[in-house]
Amino acid sequence: MRAPDLRVEGLRVQSREGRVLLAIDHLALPGGQSLALTGASGAGKSTFLHVLSGLVRPHAGRVIWGETDIAALSEDARAAFRRDRLGLVFQDCHLFEELSALGNAALASAFAPRAARAPIRAAAARWLAGLGLGQAGARPVDSFSGGERQRIAVARALAGDPPVILADEPTAALDRANADALGADLVRLAQQDGRGLIVVTHDAGLAVRMTRQLRLADGRIAEDSHA
Amino acid sequence: MRDLWMSLPATAQDAALALALVAPGLLLGLWVMRGLRPLPLVGAMLRRFSWVNGLFVLLIAVSVGLGVGLLAQERGLRQGSARAAEKFDLIVAAPGSEVTVMLASVYLQPSDMALITGAQYAEIAATEGVALAAPIAFGDSHAGAPVVGTTADFVTHLAGPLAAGRSFATAQEAVAGAFAPVDVGDSFTPAHGHGAMAEGDAHAGHAYTVTGRMAATGSPWDRAILVPVEGVWEVHGLASGHAPGTDRIGPPFDAEYMPGTPAVLVRATELWGNYALRSRFTRSDMMAFFPGTVLAQLHGLMRDIRSAMSLMAGLTQVLVALSVLIGLMILVRLIARSLALLRAIGAPLRFVFAVVWSYCAALILSGAALGLALGFVAARGLSALVTARTDVLVTAGLGWPELHLVAGFVSVTLLMALLPAWLAVRRPLLSDLRT
Amino acid sequence: MRAALSAFALCLLAAPALAENHDHADHVAEAEGLRVIHAWAAATPRGDAALVYMDIENATGSEVVLTGGKALGQPLDLVGFGYGATGETWTVLPALPLGPGQKLMLAPKVLALRLSDLPQPLEDGGDLDLEVQFGDLHLEAHVEIGAADATAHSHAGHMH
Numbered sequence: 001m002r003a004p005d006l007r008v009e010g011l012r013v014q015s016r017e018g019r020v021l022l023a024i025d026h027l028a029l030p031g032g033q034s035l036a037l038t039g040a041s042g043a044g045k046s047t048f049l050h051v052l053s054g055l056v057r058p059h060a061g062r063v064i065w066g067e068t069d070i071a072a073l074s075e076d077a078r079a080a081f082r083r084d085r086l087g088l089v090f091q092d093c094h095l096f097e098e099l100s101a102l103g104n105a106a107l108a109s110a111f112a113p114r115a116a117r118a119p120i121r122a123a124a125a126r127w128l129a130g131l132g133l134g135q136a137g138a139r140p141v142d143s144f145s146g147g148e149r150q151r152i153a154v155a156r157a158l159a160g161d162p163p164v165i166l167a168d169e170p171t172a173a174l175d176r177a178n179a180d181a182l183g184a185d186l187v188r189l190a191q192q193d194g195r196g197l198i199v200v201t202h203d204a205g206l207a208v209r210m211t212r213q214l215r216l217a218d219g220r221i222a223e224d225s226h227a
Numbered sequence: 228m229r230d231l232w233m234s235l236p237a238t239a240q241d242a243a244l245a246l247a248l249v250a251p252g253l254l255l256g257l258w259v260m261r262g263l264r265p266l267p268l269v270g271a272m273l274r275r276f277s278w279v280n281g282l283f284v285l286l287i288a289v290s291v292g293l294g295v296g297l298l299a300q301e302r303g304l305r306q307g308s309a310r311a312a313e314k315f316d317l318i319v320a321a322p323g324s325e326v327t328v329m330l331a332s333v334y335l336q337p338s339d340m341a342l343i344t345g346a347q348y349a350e351i352a353a354t355e356g357v358a359l360a361a362p363i364a365f366g367d368s369h370a371g372a373p374v375v376g377t378t379a380d381f382v383t384h385l386a387g388p389l390a391a392g393r394s395f396a397t398a399q400e401a402v403a404g405a406f407a408p409v410d411v412g413d414s415f416t417p418a419h420g421h422g423a424m425a426e427g428d429a430h431a432g433h434a435y436t437v438t439g440r441m442a443a444t445g446s447p448w449d450r451a452i453l454v455p456v457e458g459v460w461e462v463h464g465l466a467s468g469h470a471p472g473t474d475r476i477g478p479p480f481d482a483e484y485m486p487g488t489p490a491v492l493v494r495a496t497e498l499w500g501n502y503a504l505r506s507r508f509t510r511s512d513m514m515a516f517f518p519g520t521v522l523a524q525l526h527g528l529m530r531d532i533r534s535a536m537s538l539m540a541g542l543t544q545v546l547v548a549l550s551v552l553i554g555l556m557i558l559v560r561l562i563a564r565s566l567a568l569l570r571a572i573g574a575p576l577r578f579v580f581a582v583v584w585s586y587c588a589a590l591i592l593s594g595a596a597l598g599l600a601l602g603f604v605a606a607r608g609l610s611a612l613v614t615a616r617t618d619v620l621v622t623a624g625l626g627w628p629e630l631h632l633v634a635g636f637v638s639v640t641l642l643m644a645l646l647p648a649w650l651a652v653r654r655p656l657l658s659d660l661r662t
Numbered sequence: 663m664r665a666a667l668s669a670f671a672l673c674l675l676a677a678p679a680l681a682e683n684h685d686h687a688d689h690v691a692e693a694e695g696l697r698v699i700h701a702w703a704a705a706t707p708r709g710d711a712a713l714v715y716m717d718i719e720n721a722t723g724s725e726v727v728l729t730g731g732k733a734l735g736q737p738l739d740l741v742g743f744g745y746g747a748t749g750e751t752w753t754v755l756p757a758l759p760l761g762p763g764q765k766l767m768l769a770p771k772v773l774a775l776r777l778s779d780l781p782q783p784l785e786d787g788g789d790l791d792l793e794v795q796f797g798d799l800h801l802e803a804h805v806e807i808g809a810a811d812a813t814a815h816s817h818a819g820h821m822h
Binding site: 499 | 709742743744745746747748749750753755756757758759760764765766767771772773
């Protein structure tokens with residue numbers, strides 16, 4: 001797998017009132033590297049991740065994944081880009097309560113092109129097994145613990161075999177043990193296939209697992225450190 | 228094109244119309260869902276809020292059921308009243324209101340009427356081409372059931388072979404209608420008149436013995452007790468229709484000793500004969516009419532009311548559907564977070580649109596299907612009620628008009644469901660994702 | 663006997679002012695004591711079945727048999743009305759004998775002459791030439807076209 005390089009240039013995101021939420025002049029992340037976005041609440045970490053995933057369109061600047069400037073794409077093209085190239089994990093795992101673990105992990109098969117549906121379902125089952133939930137695929141998700149639910153969400157992010165994983169506070173709702181286990185899993189799964197991994201986190205334990213840490217303050221890069 | 232349409236059998240026309248009505252909704256569905264498979268997700272969402280969804284389905288079902296039930300009932304009543312009149316080929320009576328005579332003689336709702344005299348009856352009975360000329364003499368009752376004087380031939384004409392016993396052979400015998408409140412072997416004294424005003428002892432000293440029971444006809448005659456017309460005349464202290472000393476009943480009657488009858492049922496030997504006889508007996512001293520014609524005219528007068536009713540039934544349903552859809556737009560807020568997640572992980576807007584539309588469509592289609600079932604049950608229940616009250620056998624079932632109504636309703640509401648779907652994809656993704 | 667008798671009178675579109683003084687020949691066709699009075703039909707679109715009504719009086723002294731008619735180059739059937747659970751029906755009748763001195767009333771939802779497939783529409787206020795057939799005896803009558811929802815001839819009740 002060849003994870004795309006990320007290049008961010010002249011990025012500006014403003015609030016509706018015109019306040020600058022994000023101002024990143026330049027950032028380059030070689031494909032396959034892992035990056036932790038840290039900083040105080042309101043520093044712009046999540047906004048940055050939303051811009052990187054195309055959920056938010058910047059007011060100015062470019063966000064280039066490989067050759068693609070996601071900021072220049074239409075809404076549907078950005079959605080398609082997320083579906084094919086990015087795996088998203090959220091703080092709250094956002095599961096469909098009435099679906100099974102496998103149904104949630106393979107959610108993208110509902111809207112993927114016909115040819116991709118079976119591979120997504122197969123990969124979802126494989127990832128669930130890889131995350132220790134292989135026997136529980138048919139169970140409804142409301143019967144799982146918090147840590148297990150977040151693993152299902154990780155399996156969902158990986159089911160489309162994306163070269164990059166973007167995770168927004170994936171361990172924030174978990175206890176220490178579960179947080180550590182999930183963090184280790186994320187890093188392991190990313191590294192074994194050469195995926196890029198960008199994690200927004202308050203969790204210093206998770207942040208240090210990344211090869212690079214970027215601390216944001218007031219929407220700007222305050223500190224850029226490599227492990 | 229028109230020729231082709233006219234050449235189709237009625238069922239094919241009805242089926243084609245139903246298909247044409249439901250087609251816009253179905254085609255819309257195919258267009259919205261093309262290449263997508265949102266249904267497993269929709270199923271999960273429907274289960275997630277099953278109580279709310281169940282309530283919406285019930286609301287649609289009740290509205291559809293009421294419309295369908297009313298339409299079916301109206302048609303059932305029309306058909307039932309027409310069926311009850313089928314055996315009454317031609318009625319001859321003294322000049323007056325055809326409707327009054329029809330209500331009295333076909334539906335046994337008696338009123339005071341002038342009589343056909345013995346001489347007139349004799350003329351009618353002797354006319355060439357008359358196969359049956361049965362007097363129908365009403366006015367008495369027993370235990371709420373009309374007691375009607377007529378002939379044994381009329382009993383056979385009306386209900387075919389008896390279900391039990393034998394027909395009357397003397398002026399003191401009677402045949403009970405299928406559901407009349409007397410049994411074979413019972414004796415009773417008729418009351419003069421009907422209902423609360425009936426004089427129970429006016430005919431004291433006279434009694435009929437029930438010798439047989441008719442098969443059911445689906446008409447008010449099923450509640451009646453039929454007696455020889457001679458019995459009615461005798462009970463009222465009149466001549467018996469035959470010369471004194473004659474000890475028989477039934478036609479021919481002796482015009483000189485025949486007291487008269489409010490109505491005569493006439494049947495011609497040939498089908499066309501009834502039409503000739505109608506003209507023949509339409510004159511200044513008597514009138515002749517087909518109850519079917521009078522009924523068709525009455526039903527024709529109600530056609531506008533029927534159209535208005537259909538329109539109102541349709542409009543009511545659309546209004547209910549509209550309020551349901553407004554509810555759905557609110558309901559979309561409940562599933563907004565799930566929809567936002569779908570968009571976040573890469574679902575195209577068209578897919579989210581299809582999810583919301585098919586979510587609404589599932590509620591609409593379930594409601595419509597349940598409504599048809601409810602309408603069927605409602606029509607059956609109302610029919611039983613009307614049959615019990617009027618003795619006109621009403622068998623209301625679902626027919627093409629109801630299916631057309633539901634097909635049209637489904638199409639219109641599926642079209643309306645585009646609105647919540649459109650609003651859903653315009654919701655702010657990020658704030659929905661964070662809720 | 664193949665005598666096609668004609669008592670058809672030329673008809674002018676009567677102006678409203680003249681309506682009171684209408685010539686009764688507009689409404690009556692007569693031949694040898696056989697009279698067709700107040701023939702009329704309701705306005706009917708092309709392709710539909712048109713029903714023609716009238717009163718017939720037989721003063722010929724012998725029985726005549728109404729068999730049908732002809733108009734717009736097409737045959738008309740004698741049809742009788744029926745009403746039952748299946749709804750309204752019109753049944754084709756073979757013929758209807760009319761004894762001497764008798765009348766026959768062809769009226770809505772009773773009896774009519776039916777033109778099954780109208781080649782041209784019948785329009786309110788228009789007219790139609792009709793040949794009423796009594797076996798070999800044919801009578802030319804003038805059919806007045808009333809409104810689509812008319813239930814009787816415009817001069818119904820007038821004595822002629």
